Amino acid sequence: MKLIIVIYRDVFLWSEKYKKDRTDSWEDKAAFVRLAEQDLKALGISGDGKIKLSNSVGSIVVRALADSKGRSGYGFMPVSPLVNRLTSYGEGRLPNFKRIEVTAEATKENC
Amino acid sequence: MNAGKMVCTACSCLCDDIEIEMENGTITGIGNACRKGSAFLFGSQNEKQRAGYLAKGREVEVESALDAAARLLSGARRPLLFGLDNSTLEAQTLGIELARKLGGVLDDSSSFCHGRLVEDILAGMLPTCTHEQIHDADLIIYWGANPHNAQPRHLSRFSLYAHRKYHEAGVKRHVSLAVVDVRESETAGVAHHFFRVLPGEDRDFIAAVIEGIKGKPVGKDAAEFLGLLEKSRCCVIFAGLGLTYSLDNDFSLFYELIGHMGKWLKPAVIPMGGHYNARGFNHSLYNATGYVNKVSFAGGRVAHGDEFSLLEQVRSRAADCLLVVGADLFSALPASLAALLDGVPVITVDPFYTATAGASTGVLGAALSGLEAGGTAVRMDGTVVSLAPVKTPRHLSDEQILKRLLEKLG
Numbered sequence: 001m002k003l004i005i006v007i008y009r010d011v012f013l014w015s016e017k018y019k020k021d022r023t024d025s026w027e028d029k030a031a032f033v034r035l036a037e038q039d040l041k042a043l044g045i046s047g048d049g050k051i052k053l054s055n056s057v058g059s060i061v062v063r064a065l066a067d068s069k070g071r072s073g074y075g076f077m078p079v080s081p082l083v084n085r086l087t088s089y090g091e092g093r094l095p096n097f098k099r100i101e102v103t104a105e106a107t108k109e110n111c
Numbered sequence: 112m113n114a115g116k117m118v119c120t121a122c123s124c125l126c127d128d129i130e131i132e133m134e135n136g137t138i139t140g141i142g143n144a145c146r147k148g149s150a151f152l153f154g155s156q157n158e159k160q161r162a163g164y165l166a167k168g169r170e171v172e173v174e175s176a177l178d179a180a181a182r183l184l185s186g187a188r189r190p191l192l193f194g195l196d197n198s199t200l201e202a203q204t205l206g207i208e209l210a211r212k213l214g215g216v217l218d219d220s221s222s223f224c225h226g227r228l229v230e231d232i233l234a235g236m237l238p239t240c241t242h243e244q245i246h247d248a249d250l251i252i253y254w255g256a257n258p259h260n261a262q263p264r265h266l267s268r269f270s271l272y273a274h275r276k277y278h279e280a281g282v283k284r285h286v287s288l289a290v291v292d293v294r295e296s297e298t299a300g301v302a303h304h305f306f307r308v309l310p311g312e313d314r315d316f317i318a319a320v321i322e323g324i325k326g327k328p329v330g331k332d333a334a335e336f337l338g339l340l341e342k343s344r345c346c347v348i349f350a351g352l353g354l355t356y357s358l359d360n361d362f363s364l365f366y367e368l369i370g371h372m373g374k375w376l377k378p379a380v381i382p383m384g385g386h387y388n389a390r391g392f393n394h395s396l397y398n399a400t401g402y403v404n405k406v407s408f409a410g411g412r413v414a415h416g417d418e419f420s421l422l423e424q425v426r427s428r429a430a431d432c433l434l435v436v437g438a439d440l441f442s443a444l445p446a447s448l449a450a451l452l453d454g455v456p457v458i459t460v461d462p463f464y465t466a467t468a469g470a471s472t473g474v475l476g477a478a479l480s481g482l483e484a485g486g487t488a489v490r491m492d493g494t495v496v497s498l499a500p501v502k503t504p505r506h507l508s509d510e511q512i513l514k515r516l517l518e519k520l521g
């Protein structure tokens with residue numbers, strides 16, 4: 001399935017970075033994408049399923065969460081170095097942080 | 112013990128009412144700060160997360176780290192200085208002087224964030240106002256911005272909930288909040304009006320509203336948005352990164368809309384910068400060179416252009432040494448772009464041991480502005496705020512570090 005991923009800021013994850021007892025896992029905590037329920041269904045993902053997002057620059061595996069207000073064809077991921085494995089920059093334009101084209105598939109791989 | 116009030120530098124709100132409780136030099140309590148601010152301030156006490164002084168990856172005394180950094184910079188033929196958005200105005204002035212002395216390139220995150228809007232505000236091409244003037248507004252719009260996450264106290268301190276005429280309940284609403292965004296965000300959840308645009312479709316939405324202004328028939332959302340504008344006499348638009356990215360930094364249509372609005376209402380635009388003194392950097396560089404970012408001092412002259420943006424400098428592998436002040440490039444850039452920095456010596460000045468510090472040849476740990484170091488900064492709305500530290504620093508401030516580097520470079 002083709003999806004467009006949009007990055008957004010998440011204050012909870014941001015705060016996680018500065019926690020005293022963190023075990024360097026905030027990148028793991030950022031490993032999720034919010035998708036429209038109908039897209040999750042079309043991908044055959046339910047509960048705590050995993051999804052592989054790939055494009056020409058990279059590939060990541062993240063948890064797929066249902067977004068009751070989501071629009072089909074779009075996914076939202078929090079800002080983190082993880083999602084930057086999918087972002088790119090072309091001369092004269094801004095990086096595609098707000099419009100990352102990916103192919104999505106259900107997977108059993110680990111995040 | 113109450114150590115008094117301080118300014119939080121975790122975001123561009125620069126909240127100046129942060130109360131600090133301290134015991135034996137350690138923060139034990141924080142009042143008034145949001146989750147973001149308190150995590151940042153408490154996090155500054157986590158020694159594991161603070162940056163020390165490193166040269167060639169090894170821990171050294173501050174003097175050796177400064178010497179090593181100065182050697183790298185003086186040996187570079189095409190040095191690039193990036194950042195300073197999380198530095199005081201005083202440090203920014205020294206950073207500009209350092210870039211000038213090195214004949215290097217200087218840029219900050221505004222070249223891929225709010226630089227264009229701030230430049231046009233400074234040039235008098237785009238109407239703006241301060242937070243204090245928000246009380247004149249009857250319509251507040253967050254466009255491509257979600258302060259709930261990025262500037263968590265913005266609504267309560269500076270916009271809707273701080274508005275003198277705002278009442279939770281009332282027969283007549285004196286001030287309305289509208290949100291234009293791709294996501295039904297938390298801010299959209301408390302707004303009176305929400306307009307959802309699809310990613311990259313802000314331009315179409317603006318064009319439709321302009322068509323409506325010209326009397327042409329338009330869709331439901333554009334008509335409703337236009338209805339709000341038509342009822343307003345004073346409207347403040349907080350422009351977020353969502354707008355910048357959707358328009359790919361080309362604001363011509365947005366400015367056309369602002370121009371139309373100016374015929375019957377008083378419009379104002381405030382760019383919602385993220386870093387605490389990003390706007391200050393734009394002001395500092397504009398005063399020094401006439402440009403807000405993307406400047407080269409090579410050959411003793413000032414030049415400006417896209418080729419001097421961080422993104423282009425990295426993409427074209429133009430820089431042979433990078434001094435990063437208060438920015439975490441290696442987390443923020445596309446990984447494919449950051450990989451092009453492989454082999455380029457990087458020196459990082461930062462209070463925290465970031466991914467960029469981890470990838471750096473030299474690290475100069477800095478005091479945390481506001482808490483451990485003083486100075487001045489420019490809030491997102493252009494207001495200058497004084498920072499008075501409440502804690503004794505164990506590190507040099509970024510101002511002191513840049514001053515020492517300048518001295519060492521002779």
Ligand code: SF4
Nearest residue numbers: 119122126145148264
């Ligand atoms: S809103 Fe920003 S400046 Fe204010 S307390 Fe929160 S993080 Fe700090």
